[in-house]
Amino acid sequence: MFEILQKERLGPGVNRAVISAPDIARAHKPGQFIILRTHNDGERIPLTVADKDADKGTITLVWQEVGATTYYMGTMAVGEKFQDICGPLGKPTHLEKFGTVVGVGGGIGVAPLYPITKGMHDAGNQVISIIGARTEGLLIMTEDIKKVSDELIISTDDGSFGVHGFVTQVLQGLIDKGTKIDLVVAIGPVPMMKAVCGVTKKANLPTVVSLNPIMVDGTGMCGACRVEVAGKTMFGCVDGPEFDGLQVDFDLLMKRLAMYKGPELIALNNFRETPRGCKCSFPGGA
Amino acid sequence: MSDQETKPAKKPKTPRQKMPEQNPIERAHNFYEVALGYDNDLALLEASRCLQCKKPSCMKGCPVEVDIPDFISLVKSGDLMGAAWKIKEKNTLPRIAGRVCPQESQCESKCVVGAKGKGEPCAIGRLERYVADYAALHDDGKRPELPKPTGLKVGVVGSGPAGLTLAGALIKKGVAVTVFEALHELGGVLVYGIPEFRLPKAIVRAEVDELIRMGVEFKTNWVVGRIETVDDMLEKRKFDGVFIGSGAGAPLFLRIPGENLNGVYSANEFLTRANLMKAYKFPETDTPVAKGRRVVVFGGGNVAMDSARTALRLGAQESTIVYRRTMEELPARTEEVHHAIEEGVKFQLLNSPTEIVGNETGWAVGVNVQMMKLGEPDASGRRRPVEIPGETAQIECDTVIVAIGNAANPLVPTSTKNLETNKWGNIVADLETGKTSRDRIWAGGDIVTGAATVILAMGAGRKAALSMLKTFGIS
Numbered sequence: 199m200f201e202i203l204q205k206e207r208l209g210p211g212v213n214r215a216v217i218s219a220p221d222i223a224r225a226h227k228p229g230q231f232i233i234l235r236t237h238n239d240g241e242r243i244p245l246t247v248a249d250k251d252a253d254k255g256t257i258t259l260v261w262q263e264v265g266a267t268t269y270y271m272g273t274m275a276v277g278e279k280f281q282d283i284c285g286p287l288g289k290p291t292h293l294e295k296f297g298t299v300v301g302v303g304g305g306i307g308v309a310p311l312y313p314i315t316k317g318m319h320d321a322g323n324q325v326i327s328i329i330g331a332r333t334e335g336l337l338i339m340t341e342d343i344k345k346v347s348d349e350l351i352i353s354t355d356d357g358s359f360g361v362h363g364f365v366t367q368v369l370q371g372l373i374d375k376g377t378k379i380d381l382v383v384a385i386g387p388v389p390m391m392k393a394v395c396g397v398t399k400k401a402n403l404p405t406v407v408s409l410n411p412i413m414v415d416g417t418g419m420c421g422a423c424r425v426e427v428a429g430k431t432m433f434g435c436v437d438g439p440e441f442d443g444l445q446v447d448f449d450l451l452m453k454r455l456a457m458y459k460g461p462e463l464i465a466l467n468n469f470r471e472t473p474r475g476c477k478c479s480f481p482g483g484a
Numbered sequence: 485m486s487d488q489e490t491k492p493a494k495k496p497k498t499p500r501q502k503m504p505e506q507n508p509i510e511r512a513h514n515f516y517e518v519a520l521g522y523d524n525d526l527a528l529l530e531a532s533r534c535l536q537c538k539k540p541s542c543m544k545g546c547p548v549e550v551d552i553p554d555f556i557s558l559v560k561s562g563d564l565m566g567a568a569w570k571i572k573e574k575n576t577l578p579r580i581a582g583r584v585c586p587q588e589s590q591c592e593s594k595c596v597v598g599a600k601g602k603g604e605p606c607a608i609g610r611l612e613r614y615v616a617d618y619a620a621l622h623d624d625g626k627r628p629e630l631p632k633p634t635g636l637k638v639g640v641v642g643s644g645p646a647g648l649t650l651a652g653a654l655i656k657k658g659v660a661v662t663v664f665e666a667l668h669e670l671g672g673v674l675v676y677g678i679p680e681f682r683l684p685k686a687i688v689r690a691e692v693d694e695l696i697r698m699g700v701e702f703k704t705n706w707v708v709g710r711i712e713t714v715d716d717m718l719e720k721r722k723f724d725g726v727f728i729g730s731g732a733g734a735p736l737f738l739r740i741p742g743e744n745l746n747g748v749y750s751a752n753e754f755l756t757r758a759n760l761m762k763a764y765k766f767p768e769t770d771t772p773v774a775k776g777r778r779v780v781v782f783g784g785g786n787v788a789m790d791s792a793r794t795a796l797r798l799g800a801q802e803s804t805i806v807y808r809r810t811m812e813e814l815p816a817r818t819e820e821v822h823h824a825i826e827e828g829v830k831f832q833l834l835n836s837p838t839e840i841v842g843n844e845t846g847w848a849v850g851v852n853v854q855m856m857k858l859g860e861p862d863a864s865g866r867r868r869p870v871e872i873p874g875e876t877a878q879i880e881c882d883t884v885i886v887a888i889g890n891a892a893n894p895l896v897p898t899s900t901k902n903l904e905t906n907k908w909g910n911i912v913a914d915l916e917t918g919k920t921s922r923d924r925i926w927a928g929g930d931i932v933t934g935a936a937t938v939i940l941a942m943g944a945g946r947k948a949a950l951s952m953l954k955t956f957g958i959s
């Protein structure tokens with residue numbers, strides 16, 4: 199179980215792997231995530247499922263190398279197995295025919311946006327996707343998203359591909375044009391989701407965001423994943439991961455995500471010293 | 485001749501034998517077990533204190549009614565293996581119970597030797613631990629043969645003491661058992677909550693291995709209610725019965741300002757990071773935990789003591805329990821409070837936290853407290869703490885651990901159709917049989933009673949197993 203069947207690099211530090219996990223593939227619904235451990239002394243980290251194939255019994259994960267665990271995953275080869283994958287976790291996305299749904303994905307957030315886009319499309323919505331990245335080389339899954347969208351707009355911060363600018367500017371453009379929008383779904387880095395909600399709040403558009411707080415168990419047992427929504431404390435793993443973006447305290451989320459900055463760096467440096475760690479391509483490194 | 489020479493000198497009473505322990509100063513910085521266990525001499529001396537009562541009242545204090553005088557008699561005669569089997573007739577996990585049971589309020593509180601004014605009770609728990617450890621060390625690998633499979637199968641939600649006990653009782657009667665556990669490790673609170681220095685994880689693992697050897701199947705990383713519901717287990721997996729032993733694992737917070745600051749943990753998270761994820765070995769292991777210099781723990785129960793003592797072992801310079809009432813009302817076991825004090829845990833009593841204060845980066849830097857005094861007794865008979873108007877203080881700290889209790893985790897109850905729960909979200913089940921409002925579904929342990937004890941969870945597992953066997957027509 200949990201064997202890597204396919205693996206590819208989507209961009210610098212960004213990987214995609216297809217993993218054997220039949221039970222999870224069968225039960226998974228768009229919006230849900232898993233928690234994994236690479237090896238016995240590994241930590242538990244949550245990742246949203248980017249795709250699944252119930253018939254083949256596989257799930258697809260997409261991740262960016264940022265800490266010890268994700269770098270470790272980067273060095274894992276086809277045929278290697280994860281120690282543990284627990285899932286599906288969290289509430290599924292509420293899919294229904296809303297009318298026109300705009301999906302906004304930033305950076306690695308495009309991966310978890312994909313199954314939701316697909317689900318919204320299948321539910322009969324008119325889907326407009328806006329995906330963005332810092333630069334062309336960091337754009338991922340554009341072809342996948344395109345297949346399940348009625349319209350796709352791509353933007354890059356540096357103008358190397360598509361619209362020159364941020365996804366928020368593209369979204370603002372749609373609003374200004376008078377596009378009738380019934381729901382916005384935004385997934386990406388916290389500052390991006392915050393900025394999107396800034397735009398949609400002014401236009402009074404219902405907005406769903408998918409949050410990625412630090413987690414341990416993923417079952418509601420520990421509260422590591424606390425977030426504040428409409429002034430109330432919620433557990434990201436069981437009450438979410440999706441919340442009403444217009445009510446989320448993003449500043450708190452950012453602070454909480456930085457809680458282990460120091461130890462995370464220690465863990466990463468420690469990993470570099472291991473035989474496996476030497477193999478990975480650290481940014482600025484070999 | 486003097487009087488003294490004619491009358492045989494009255495044999496001095498053997499005192500209750502102390503438990504050998506690691507030195508407090510050393511142990512406050514390591515995760516090795518605090519209590520070292522009796523040796524044979526101590527065990528024999530302690531066993532000699534048992535009066536072998538014809539009508540033993542100690543047994544009435546034991547939730548699973550271990551035949552206490554009988555096993556102690558076997559200790560006296562040197563048959564330690566026999567003593568171990570005697571205990572295991574009623575208690576399948578004696579190495580665990582011998583370490584974590586609150587004997588002082590159970591069997592030992594009923595012991596005649598310790599009855600008012602006479603002296604201290606026989607140390608039943610320490611003897612149980614000695615016997616069970618001896619048996620594990622001298623295991624000859626022989627086991628009574630298991631009966632032929634009956635063709636019946638049962639699914640269990642949760643691998644805590646309730647689920648494990650039930651699994652053991654059923655497999656011994658030829659019922660196939662599969663245990664579904666949400667975490668990657670088996671044992672429930674025994675592995676994620678209770679610290680290594682009170683209950684070594686290798687002991688829990690050995691008990692699980694024993695069940696595996698008998699044929700119990702375990703599925704980890706399996707969150708019932710998400711991947712499959714209890715109804716799916718009955719309908720799709722065709723289990724003849726399902727037992728829910730999912731525990732009381734949903735942490736309560738005080739709902740005071742500042743509780744979401746960095747450095748503020750539920751006891752569950754703090755202990756899970758330290759125990760299950762072995763954060764004390766970081767960075768050898770990958771999971772970090774804030775290694776606070778000044779740690780404040782809210783609460784006065786066993787979980788609070790475990791948190792405060794774990795914080796010391798992780799390197800805290802100061803670890804302080806903040807509690808609303810006085811030492812008298814602390815709900816924790818006396819032994820644990822005593823251990824905590826020996827190790828240097830401080831107590832700030834009659835203090836009620838009102839706010840956690842943070843700095844500009846979002847980290848906790850202090851706790852505001854309201855001074856209290858004891859007022860009239862409340863419904864539970866404990867004197868209720870009341871505010872002393874205007875008297876407040878601030879405690880400086882960098883880590884706060886909230887250990888004020890756990891509520892029922894709603895995931896399983898709410899995903900099971902028509903399963904009756906009470907107003908706290910606990911599953912309603914018959915305490916004698918474990919039967920719930922649904923046919924073929926049993927439940928027991930903390931999910932039914934609310935946070936309680938290991939031995940009560942084990943007792944509930946055992947009773948539910950007996951009820952299932954009766955329903956299946958197996959004796």
Ligand SMILES: Cc1cc2nc3c(=O)[nH]c(=O)nc-3n(C[C@H](O)[C@H](O)[C@H](O)COP(=O)(O)OP(=O)(O)OC[C@H]3O[C@@H](n4cnc5c(N)ncnc54)[C@H](O)[C@@H]3O)c2cc1C
Nearest residue numbers: 642644645646666672673677708731929930936937938941
């Ligand atoms: C820190 C701490 C210290 C304690 N110290 C003591 C002590 O010294 N002595 C004592 O007697 N008692 C002590 N207790 C209490 C005791 O541990 C519990 O009463 C006992 O473990 C309850 O057993 P249980 O089998 O009902 O549940 P648990 O031990 O809670 O086990 C439940 C299991 O079910 C799993 N689960 C939950 N939901 C799902 C799901 N949806 N799908 C699959 N699996 C699921 C959980 O992951 C867990 O493994 C302590 C508790 C804590 C937290």
Ligand code: FES
Nearest residue numbers: 416418420421435
């Ligand atoms: S991750 Fe532990 S409660 Fe959400």
